[in-house]
Amino acid sequence: MEYIPLKKEFFKVGALDLAQSLLGKILVHTTPKGLLAGIIVETEAYLQNDPASHSSIGATNRSKPMFEEGGIAYVYFTYGMHYCFNIVSGKKGTGEAVLIRALEPLKGIDIMKLNRKQTNISNLTNGPAKLTQAFGINKNHNYLKLYTKPLYITINPKEDKSKEIIQTTRIGIKVGADLPYRFYIKGNKFVSKL
DNA sequence: CGTAAGATGAAG
DNA sequence: TTCATCTTACGG
Numbered sequence: 001m002e003y004i005p006l007k008k009e010f011f012k013v014g015a016l017d018l019a020q021s022l023l024g025k026i027l028v029h030t031t032p033k034g035l036l037a038g039i040i041v042e043t044e045a046y047l048q049n050d051p052a053s054h055s056s057i058g059a060t061n062r063s064k065p066m067f068e069e070g071g072i073a074y075v076y077f078t079y080g081m082h083y084c085f086n087i088v089s090g091k092k093g094t095g096e097a098v099l100i101r102a103l104e105p106l107k108g109i110d111i112m113k114l115n116r117k118q119t120n121i122s123n124l125t126n127g128p129a130k131l132t133q134a135f136g137i138n139k140n141h142n143y144l145k146l147y148t149k150p151l152y153i154t155i156n157p158k159e160d161k162s163k164e165i166i167q168t169t170r171i172g173i174k175v176g177a178d179l180p181y182r183f184y185i186k187g188n189k190f191v192s193k194l
Numbered sequence: 195c196g197t198a199a200g201a202t203g204a205a206g
Numbered sequence: 207t208t209c210a211t212c213t214t215a216c217g218g
Contacts, residue, residue, distance in 0.1 A: 044210070052210065054205095062205065079211050080202025086210085099210060129211050173210055 003028050003037070005152040008145075011070035011089055015045035015096040018070070018089040019183050020167075024159045027103060029135045030150040033111050036135050038103030038125055039156060042184040042191045044170045046086070048095040052176030055095025065143055066095040073151065075132070075142040082129035085137050087146060087153070101128045101182075104190040127192045128172075 003026065011018060022040050029036040046053035046066075054063040054076070065074040066088055074086040074097050086097040103125040105112055112124045112134035125131040132138070137151070144151050164186040169177060171194045184191045 046210075054210080057206085060205080076210085077204070078209055080204080080209095082211050084210060101210085127211070133212095170210075174208095176210095 003152075003154040005147045005149075005154055008071045008147050010153075011087065011146065012091060013070070013089060015047055015089040015098050016181065018087065019043040019045040019098045019181070020165055022087065022098060022100075022153070023165055023183060023185055024156055024163055026106065026154045026156045027100065027135070028152055028154055029137070031108075031111070031136055033114075033136075034108050036108035036111060037106040038131070038135075039106060040100060040102075040153075041104050041188040042100075042102035043182070044099040044101055045089075045181040045183075046097050046099060047181070050096075050176055050179065050181075052170065052173045052179070053095070053097075055097075059095060063095060066097045068092055068143070071146055073137075073141050073144045073146055075137060075139060077139060078129075083132040083138050084128045085132050085135075085141070099128060100131065102126050102184070102188075102190050102192045103131050103134075104188060105134075122189060126190045 048055050055066040059067045069092040070089040072088045086099050088097045090096050116134050124134045166186050170182045
């Protein structure tokens with residue numbers, strides 16, 4: 001099957017809209033080891049006027065990518081060992097992005113198992129730092145355009161049209177935890193726990 | 195099942 | 207000192 005990248009315009013909407021429209025789409029990474037793909041099943045929006053967002057204090061060396069035009073990657077390093085992958089949304093100058101929290105593995109599952117040193121499929125990509133490890137995403141992917149190779153988002157031709165989207169509060173944060181900026185596909189087994 | 199703590203480094 | 211996290215260890 002051939003994957004066609006989404007167009008740049010897809011990402012120019014606000015983070016809350018993008019967080020929902022990304023659900024059911026496919027994240028593809030072409031790597032030297034092979035092609036990796038997974039369905040996006042859980043996202044969180046981080047806005048500019050949002051105490052939990054890296055952009056809330058303005059553009060810093062770390063959060064700069066969030067202020068670029070929608071459609072690029074914002075990858076940051078945290079807890080001394082983990083990377084998290086965000087998709088920048090909106091117009092240039094607006095500091096917002098969508099955190100990808102969980103995927104459903106589609107292609108390259110054997111590679112993901114090697115990258116993660118795990119054999120259980122349901123423990124490969126069900127968390128923001130797990131999926132970056134499984135996909136081999138790191139600081140080198142910061143600023144990459146997500147509508148071209150090697151890392152891009154595509155339509156899922158087999159997308160379940162009847163999927164139900166749940167909106168609720170974000171997890172794993174202290175401030176801004178009351179804001180309902182988290183979205184996931186109801187009943188999907190790969191949504192992250194807590 | 196559940197809770198707790200350690201790993202490890204960059205940002206503020 | 208905190209942090210948009212994960213894994214392992216241990217008690218029930």
